[in-house]
């Protein structure tokens with residue numbers, strides 16, 4: 001008998017997602033590796049066995065038992081794209097959009113990302129950390145155990161570094177796993193409006209090296225978009241990331257098209273949004289390990305009638321992940337089950353594909369597939385338990401929380 005052992009028993013369905021550790025594509029996105037009457041043995045924060053309740057009872061005599069009758073047990077969600085460091089909701093933008101303005105019109109009138117800058121600059125690290133922690137706790141209440149968290153509303157040296165410190169402090173107080181990303185290239189802040197290249201220089205020569213030296217970021221992200229950063233500026237920023245030993249991810253194709261292949265040299269872990277995409281982009285994505293991360297809650301919240309072409313991506317062999325894009329402008333939700341629901345109803349993903357996209361493929365989008373995203377011996381005991389008997393209920397019930405328990409490294 002090992003220390004700190006727990007045995008989950010009698011799950012109606014245990015979704016193991018077991019298999020290889022490469023991102024899932026095509027029909028493999030539908031293979032959840034379901035074990036009926038399933039059980040999971042946990043020891044010292046890791047999974048030590050999965051199987052049926054009968055099989056695992058024989059291996060474990062005195063682990064604390066958690067009865068999962070009438071429950072679906074699955075790997076905790078990996079929310080691989082969030083912007084949690086902000087000071088206030090953007091209610092003026094919300095009302096303007098209801099009255100008919102679009103994202104770019106709101107930004108041109110002083111709303112959008114720039115409207116969140118002052119709140120972050122004026123907040124202390126501990127105020128921001130408290131807000132991030134509150135979001136992380138909400139996320140785990142909905143079944144999320146790993147979260148990628150971006151800076152991106154400070155947009156000067158001190159405030160971007162402060163934002164990353166807030167993420168680090170919140171992560172220290174949360175039992176799940178947090179992956180920090182520097183998104184200093186979110187928009188050009190007002191003081192550099194007349195010379196955006198000077199801001200790009202500060203990002204490349206000052207912010208990225210400092211974030212790397214202080215170990216405050218694993219990734220650098222850039223918003224490559226009309227009104228944000230050009231492809232050339234984005235290339236400079238990603239080059240600086242790689243030169244400083246950081247990995248890359250990109251916001252691309254949200255409002256207008258940019259060819260994804262322009263960034264092939266950086267081997268981005270993930271390219272995110274992808275509302276505007278060509279067949280050439282899809283063909284390129286199908287042959288790389290770069291994950292296509294779709295954020296349909298943003299389309300929902302912006303009131304759009306169009307969504308990223310998930311069906312076409314999956315049917316073409318692209319590895320698709322789903323994430324919340326939690327942020328104050330376009331996606332104020334911490335709920336992965338809500339994202340799964342929108343993915344099924346508006347992007348025509350099947351419930352099984354949506355679950356794969358939110359677990360193992362999300363883990364691949366963060367290069368964490370060896371530790372996260374499936375229930376297999378040796379992996380972290382990051383587990384979500386839902387009050388449901390069939391996995392299709394996860395995206396089916398929407399606007400309510402059916403998550404019963406979340407274990408993060410075995411910790412409730």
Ligand code: NIG
Nearest residue numbers: 113223298325327328329330
């Ligand atoms: O992912 N696209 C850029 N960033 C966010 C929006 C941020 C905001 O509006 O505050 C997004 O949708």
Ligand code: FE
Nearest residue numbers: 081083251325
């Ligand atoms: Fe985003």
